Structure formats: structure tokens, C-alpha cells
Amino acid sequence: MTPCVTLAGVGSAASLSWLALHLGVAKPRLPSQLLLLQLTSAALVCSVLAGFAFTGTSAIAGHWLYGARGCIAHALIHHVGVVVQLWTLAGLAVERWLHCRPSPLPPPPPPPPARWYARALALPWLLGVVVAAPPLLGWGSFGCDASGVWCGVSWGGGGGSSSSFAYAVFALLAGRLIPATVT
Numbered sequence: 001m002t003p004c005v006t007l008a009g010v011g012s013a014a015s016l017s018w019l020a021l022h023l024g025v026a027k028p029r030l031p032s033q034l035l036l037l038q039l040t041s042a043a044l045v046c047s048v049l050a051g052f053a054f055t056g057t058s059a060i061a062g063h064w065l066y067g068a069r070g071c072i073a074h075a076l077i078h079h080v081g082v083v084v085q086l087w088t089l090a091g092l093a094v095e096r097w098l099h100c101r102p103s104p105l106p107p108p109p110p111p112p113p114a115r116w117y118a119r120a121l122a123l124p125w126l127l128g129v130v131v132a133a134p135p136l137l138g139w140g141s142f143g144c145d146a147s148g149v150w151c152g153v154s155w156g157g158g159g160g161s162s163s164s165f166a167y168a169v170f171a172l173l174a175g176r177l178i179p180a181t182v183t
Contacts, residue, residue: 031114031117032092032095032096032099032117034117034121035088035091035092035095035117035120035121036092038084038088038121038124039085039088039089039092042081042082042084042085042088042124043081043085045077045080045081045084046077046078046081046082046085049077049081050074050075050077050078050081051078054066054070054074055149055150058148058149058150059147059149061149062148062149063148063149064144064148064149064150064151070151071142071143071144071151072135072136072142072151074151075135075142075143075151075152075153076132076133076135076136076142078151078152079128079131079132079142079152079153079171079175080125080128080129080131080132081128082175082176083124083127083128083131083132083174083175083176083179084124084125084127084128085124086175086176086179086180086183087123087124087127087128087179088120088124089179089183090178090179090180090182090183091120091123091124092183093182093183094120094182095116095117095120098116127174127175128175130174131170131171131174131175132171132175134167134170134171135153135167139163139164139166139167140153140154140163140164140166140167140168140170140171141153141154141164141167142154153167153168153171154168155168155172
């Protein structure tokens, strides 16, 4: 368990130091650096707000320690963070393609306009909420995994209902496969 604690601490410290360096000292100069800051912020959300502090202590105890509401909050925050990370990576891939694509003219194409970056920063968070919130409204469900120490989307369909299965397919496509395909 000690290597896991060390890895979680090092990852969180690295994300925090990267954010502090770029927000406090280096100040983002390029709009694409904002996408990298967003990627780091989403990773930090996953590791600190829905990460090892909850799953690690539950693993040590051998069961989920934070009750049903804690499970739902953990799963929601983690699911939003993962979706934001994947869609931000897709946005970075599209931004790099737009900036570096071959052009028939000798000079490189101009970078995307500022509006594009504003949308690229807002859209992943909106999609994260859209993909993660349906279980709060009764479509799909969050629950503990088989080990009982981690909470997330009930990919198995939450009791076998077709509605829960439809949500699992939606979450898999919109939150995982489509952004992975773009990148």
C-alpha cells in the first residue's frame, strides 16, 4: 500500500506544482497553454477530490467508508473529471491539427481564434456534467465496484434495466470512446 500512497502524493504534488508554476510565475502566454492548465486541473480534481484519499482509505479498511451519498459524490466528481480530461485531450489534438495541418501556402496557417479556445475550455466541463449527471436524475446509477472500495458508474446496467444499460452505453460513447477517437 505504501507505493500507492507515495504515487498518489507525488502525482498530486506534481499537478499542484505545475498549476502553481504556470498560474503564479509563468502566466500562460499562448491560448493552448490554457488547455494544458485545464487538463492538469481536471487531473487534480480526480486525484484530490475523488482519488486516493477516499479509495485508499477504503481499500485499507476493506470496504467503502463514506456511505451512499459519499459514493455518489465520489463517482460524480470522478466521472466529470475523467470526461473533462478526455475531451480536453481531444481539444488539444484538434487545436494541434488546426495549427499544424499542411497548407498549400508556404506560411503555416494562423492559430484558431480566441473564441475557439473559449469554447474548447467550456465544452469539456459542460460535457462532463451532461455525461455524469443523469444518474442523479434517475437514468443509470452510481455504485461500488466488486471490491467495494471504489465508486463509479454502474457499467453493468444497475439491476439489468434497459434504461440503466442505455445510460451506460451513452456514458461510454460520449464520455470515453468519442473523445478517444478524436485524439
